[in-house]
Amino acid sequence: MAEEANRTAFMELQSRMIETTGKLKQVQIQMRSKEGEKKRAYLTLEELRQLPEDTNTYKSIGKAFVLEPKSLLVNEQEQKLRDSEAAITSLQTSKEYLEKQLGEVENNLRELLQQDPGLARQIMSMSVM
Structure with missing residues (x-):
């Protein structure tokens, strides 16, 4: 009876671990993506700031380019930079939470x-096959 309960608990912990690991990987991928967006916005902003105010600047919209004032493009890049930083901060919080959950699940499994x-031996014999 207790053996069956332990086996059920193990299965639940295992599925939670798999789910949490998947979510953690997804958050890490999103963070890398946002880091790339942030870097592109920063580099674009640095290039725009070097240009004189009266320079013709163009914004890409699909396959077309539209003449836009430099100040508008600078504002857009600054906004993208702020948005990326906010998203990264939020994702970092999520990552820390998921890492904490994963640690708890690992501790529960270990306990x-x-x-x-007997359950440990059973699991080891299943994974060897």
Whole structure:
């Protein structure tokens, strides 16, 4: 009876671990994407700031380019930079939360396996096959 409960608990912990690991990987991918956006916005902003105020600047819209004032393009890049930084901060918080959850699940699994050595042996014999 207790063995079946331990096995069920192990299965639940295992599925939580897989789910949390997947979410963590997704957050890390989103963070890398936002870092790239932030870097592009920063580099574009630096190039725009070097230009004289009366320079013709163009904004890409699909396959077309539209003449826009430099100040508008600078404002857009500054906004993209701020948005990316805010998203990265939010994703970092999510990442820390998921890492904490993953640590808790790992500890729970470790405790369960220490409490029931028979279950540990069973799992090891299944993974060897």
